[in-house]
Amino acid sequence: MGRILASTTLACLALTVPAFAADEQCGSITVAEMNWASAGLAAWVDKIILEEGYGCDVGLVAGDTMPTFASMNEKGEPDMAPELWVNAVKEPLDQAVEEGRIVIASKILSDGGVEGIWVPTWLAEEHGIRTLADALEHPELFPGAEDSSKGAWFGCPSGWACQAINRNQFVGSGAAEKGFELVDSGSAAALDGSIARAANRKEGWLGYYWAPTAILGQYEMTRLDLEAEFDRERWDSCMVKPDCAEPEVTEWPVSDVYTAVTREFADKAGVAMDYVKSRAWSNDTVNEMLAWMVENQASNEDAAYEFLERHEEIWTQWVPAEVAEKVRAAL
Amino acid sequence: MDLIRFPEMSRGSLRAMRQTIDSGFRDFTRAWGDTLEAIFAPLQDLLTLIENLLIRSPWILVLAVLAAAIWLASRSWKIALGSVLALLVVGYFGMWEDTMRTIAMVAVCTLIAVVLGIPIGILMAQSNRMNALVTPILDMMQTMPSFVYLIPVVMIFGLGKVPGVIAVVIYAIPPVIRLTNLGIRQVAPDVLEAAEAFGSSSWQKLRDVQLPLALPTIMAGVNQTIMMSLAMVVVASMIGVRGLGQPVLQAINQQYFTMGVMNGLAIVAIAIIMDRTTQAYGKRLQKHTEAGK
Numbered sequence: 001m002g003r004i005l006a007s008t009t010l011a012c013l014a015l016t017v018p019a020f021a022a023d024e025q026c027g028s029i030t031v032a033e034m035n036w037a038s039a040g041l042a043a044w045v046d047k048i049i050l051e052e053g054y055g056c057d058v059g060l061v062a063g064d065t066m067p068t069f070a071s072m073n074e075k076g077e078p079d080m081a082p083e084l085w086v087n088a089v090k091e092p093l094d095q096a097v098e099e100g101r102i103v104i105a106s107k108i109l110s111d112g113g114v115e116g117i118w119v120p121t122w123l124a125e126e127h128g129i130r131t132l133a134d135a136l137e138h139p140e141l142f143p144g145a146e147d148s149s150k151g152a153w154f155g156c157p158s159g160w161a162c163q164a165i166n167r168n169q170f171v172g173s174g175a176a177e178k179g180f181e182l183v184d185s186g187s188a189a190a191l192d193g194s195i196a197r198a199a200n201r202k203e204g205w206l207g208y209y210w211a212p213t214a215i216l217g218q219y220e221m222t223r224l225d226l227e228a229e230f231d232r233e234r235w236d237s238c239m240v241k242p243d244c245a246e247p248e249v250t251e252w253p254v255s256d257v258y259t260a261v262t263r264e265f266a267d268k269a270g271v272a273m274d275y276v277k278s279r280a281w282s283n284d285t286v287n288e289m290l291a292w293m294v295e296n297q298a299s300n301e302d303a304a305y306e307f308l309e310r311h312e313e314i315w316t317q318w319v320p321a322e323v324a325e326k327v328r329a330a331l
Numbered sequence: 332m333d334l335i336r337f338p339e340m341s342r343g344s345l346r347a348m349r350q351t352i353d354s355g356f357r358d359f360t361r362a363w364g365d366t367l368e369a370i371f372a373p374l375q376d377l378l379t380l381i382e383n384l385l386i387r388s389p390w391i392l393v394l395a396v397l398a399a400a401i402w403l404a405s406r407s408w409k410i411a412l413g414s415v416l417a418l419l420v421v422g423y424f425g426m427w428e429d430t431m432r433t434i435a436m437v438a439v440c441t442l443i444a445v446v447l448g449i450p451i452g453i454l455m456a457q458s459n460r461m462n463a464l465v466t467p468i469l470d471m472m473q474t475m476p477s478f479v480y481l482i483p484v485v486m487i488f489g490l491g492k493v494p495g496v497i498a499v500v501i502y503a504i505p506p507v508i509r510l511t512n513l514g515i516r517q518v519a520p521d522v523l524e525a526a527e528a529f530g531s532s533s534w535q536k537l538r539d540v541q542l543p544l545a546l547p548t549i550m551a552g553v554n555q556t557i558m559m560s561l562a563m564v565v566v567a568s569m570i571g572v573r574g575l576g577q578p579v580l581q582a583i584n585q586q587y588f589t590m591g592v593m594n595g596l597a598i599v600a601i602a603i604i605m606d607r608t609t610q611a612y613g614k615r616l617q618k619h620t621e622a623g624k
Binding site for chain 2: 066143146154160163183184186189193196200201296
């Protein structure tokens with residue numbers, strides 16, 4: 001008799017209050033707040049929704065692609081990286097997924113990350129620059145190289161996967177012969193600084209950048225047509241290798257940008273995991289929020305609240321109605 | 332009254348303040364950027380010249396000149412030989428070019444720091460008011476996280492050597508200023524009295540009494556300055572300064588353990604070479620003055 005009663009109670013509990021069940025399952029989790037704006041925003045949106053809607057206890061830890069990935073891979077901490085650019089960690093990630101240490105939960109950027117060579121839009125219009133070849137005809141338009149007689153091609157920060165790719169694009173396009181110098185930007189902050197500087201002074205700027213980013217929400221930039229198709233074989237065998245002998249200009253593939261979670265989180269988090277699986281937004285949304293952020297000097301937290309208020313139609317689709325109600329109440 | 336929540340400025344006015352300062356700085360870079368860049372152009376030329384000299388000359392010649400310079404400064408076969416060996420190993424492991432770039436950078440930064448720092452230190456030792464004014468600035472230079480001023484410097488000068496030199500000098504100049512000041516202040520008052528009794532002018536006192544007696548302390552300051560500019564090499568590489576910092580940065584980002592350690596050790600090797608050489612030079616200077624007595 002006692003046994004029947006107990007199991008009925010359990011069954012009732014399980015049937016009637018899934019949200020309550022989530023409280024118990026979710027517990028405390030850690031989310032990586034990456035050091036670039038779009039990922040920081042995503043981390044805060046997750047934090048607010050998971051805490052208010054699902055009753056999790058979310059701790060944010062600062063992160064960057066390589067260290068966060070390595071820590072998730074080796075130590076199972078933090079539980080979740082909301083925005084992981086797969087190209088940057090391709091091989092180790094594939095291996096970690098295969099060995100079951102990391103689970104790819106969702107594709108957070110629905111249209112993927114866009115990488116390429118960019119110039120300011122006003123410059124492109126003024127000089128009719130549409131393709132990379134057009135731009136390379138005018139090294140005098142792009143100051144910033146150490147040798148002032150040369151044009152500057154701002155490269156990717158040291159140690160990022162794009163460093164090798166960018167170098168190969170530079171060599172492949174014959175930019176050196178056309179009077180360009182590859183400027184190593186050292187860090188993302190410095191790369192941003194060089195773009196801001198050029199925009200302030202209304203100077204030309206040519207270099208590697210990617211979307212969605214605050215910089216592209218803030219300064220109007222045009223992505224140059226490389227006049228080359230993406231070629232998977234050439235890309236994998238040559239473009240990503242730092243010592244490729246004969247690189248050719250190759251269009252960037254659209255980067256997959258995923259939310260990655262640890263196996264432990266995927267197993268324990270239940271309902272919260274369903275949320276993470278359905279969460280995705282477009283580059284336009286993110287660019288818009290990032291531009292808002294810069295304009296208002298807002299923190300990731302401010303921007304997350306602004307997003308939840310402004311774009312209800314987007315996030316309410318990620319969660320069941322009763323969770324949406326709870327989040328709305330907390331705003 | 333709410334005693335838990337600190338009475339803070341409203342979010343709106345704080346934001347307005349930050350925006351005003353930011354746009355003020357932007358206007359400043361627009362108005363003065365070109366001028367400032369022109370002022371620092373000779374520095375860029377000097378750096379490029381030294382770097383090209385070190386990299387484009389035959390390596391054996393560079394090594395010989397460096398060894399000769401080290402011997403002339405230290406007069407110690409042990410130090411000169413050790414330096415040559417260290418540089419040979421560094422070169423053999425494929426870090427010759429980066430090492431030369433770093434040596435050029437550190438040499439120029441140290442030169443600037445010493446040329447600016449020693450006079451400032453002397454002024455501080457002469458006047459208590461100057462001392463009170465400069466000390467907090469030095470504190471700020473040493474503790475302000477470098478990226479806070481690196482990005483504004485990049486906004487003015489762009490990426491490359493000049494902003495790198497500025498950042499390194501800001502960080503590395505305080506020890507030479509502080510220790511010059513300290514060294515001169517520590518000269519015993521009775522010695523100065525004696526000098527005065529012999530009728531020396533204040534310039535003579537400074538040149539013939541204070542500076543020679545403060546020399547060991549000043550040399551310790553120069554030494555610290557060299558060490559600190561080497562420590563800044565990696566940070567400087569974050570704004571596009573080429574040299575040993577870049578592979579270190581790359582190794583950190585990609586977790587190439589060996590590459591990081593090797594380039595890190597190359598920085599250590601340069602540090603030890605410069606340290607031993609300047610210390611031996613300092614000791615020699617002292618002996619020289621003692622013998623002169």
